[in-house]
Amino acid sequence: MTIDPPTNATPHPPQSSAPLYSPARVRELLTQHGLKPTKSLGQNFLIDGNILRAIAEAGLAGSPAQGTPVLEVGPGLGVLTREITTRGAHVTALEKDQKLRPVLAETLAGLDVKVVWGDALEFDYSSLPQGTRVIANLPYYITGVLLSRFMHAPAIVSATVLVQKEVGQRLTSRPGEDNYGFLTALASLYGSVKHVRDVPKGAFFPAPDVTSSVIRLDFDRSRPPPPPALLKFVEAALAYRRKTLRNNLRMFGQDGAAIDAALAAGGLRPDVRAEDVPLDALRDLAGRLGVLG
Known part of the structure; x- marks a missing residue:
């Protein structure tokens, strides 16, 4: 430079x-x-x-x-x-x-x-x-x-x-x-x-x-920056946005049974597509799957 x-x-x-x-x-x-x-x-x-x-x-x-x-x-x-x-x-x-x-x-x-x-x-x-x-x-x-x-x-x-x-x-x-x-x-x-x-x-x-x-x-710099783990999770969830969210998370390395349980607990269909899931629901799902620590 x-x-x-x-x-x-x-x-x-x-x-x-x-x-x-x-x-x-x-x-x-x-x-x-x-x-x-x-x-x-x-x-x-x-x-x-x-x-x-x-x-x-x-x-x-x-x-x-x-x-x-x-x-x-x-x-x-x-x-x-x-x-x-x-x-x-x-x-x-x-x-x-x-x-x-x-x-x-x-x-x-x-x-x-x-x-x-x-x-x-x-x-x-x-x-x-x-x-x-x-x-x-x-x-x-x-x-x-x-x-x-x-x-x-x-x-x-x-x-x-x-x-x-x-x-x-x-x-x-x-x-x-x-x-x-x-x-x-x-x-x-x-x-x-x-x-x-x-x-x-x-x-x-x-x-x-x-x-x-x-x-x-x-x-909005008054917010804490999103943790890197959340960014990686959201990126993986939306990597193939027309595929089911479950399939995307399986490719991310998540256990299938854990994903099913987290989707059900969050009120999401097991076949929901990634592009249809609001950001807050993805954040909630990441928490249920233990991604955020």
Whole structure:
């Protein structure tokens, strides 16, 4: 990991008066610096000002007017970064693609932004200041892993992120619905999830293959973090969510007779499917099976 000094140390004017999010300005920047969006890094740049404003507003809602610490993963050309900083936030932008250094030096000049160059999967999230909010257009190929990292980082209180619509549906679904799974349960263990809005393909350059959604996750840090044993149990229970819960727990190594007794004691059918079981019932079942110690 390397860290650039705050870009407000070397202000200089932009090369064009067009809004940074305009398609013409994005193409100009890419051409000027000899760049092309890198598909393997999930680079789809936002070019819709209304969407940008909606993400920034949702991410900073309920925060102090000035000085809120924000982490942005994958700032790209700095479009969303600028929108966040103009609202008084102190932004740490985590970027992997070193080719974007001259672009961000230009687009973030004069702003209160610290750019950290490195892989989001290797970043030490425990180093963030308390009360940090994540606001980001996440690389789709590592969305699930990053959301898990955010949940496990006590300093992060919320994450407002652009994700694939399918992932957004998984995060906001309920037991018994088609998209319910471990990611849904994990988010519920740490807090709550709100769907902000869907985002059409045309809001990006280049346009992705899928529709996106803006999702806000709020993490309740007043709760004790869920014990690792419970996380492993819930993950195993929902590993094959259309199979019966009994079969999943048998694959987890639980005794069949003990599972039958625990299901009956919890008022659950022996053939209940994993995706139909509420989180509280899974927690109760884990206790009956002695998983939590």
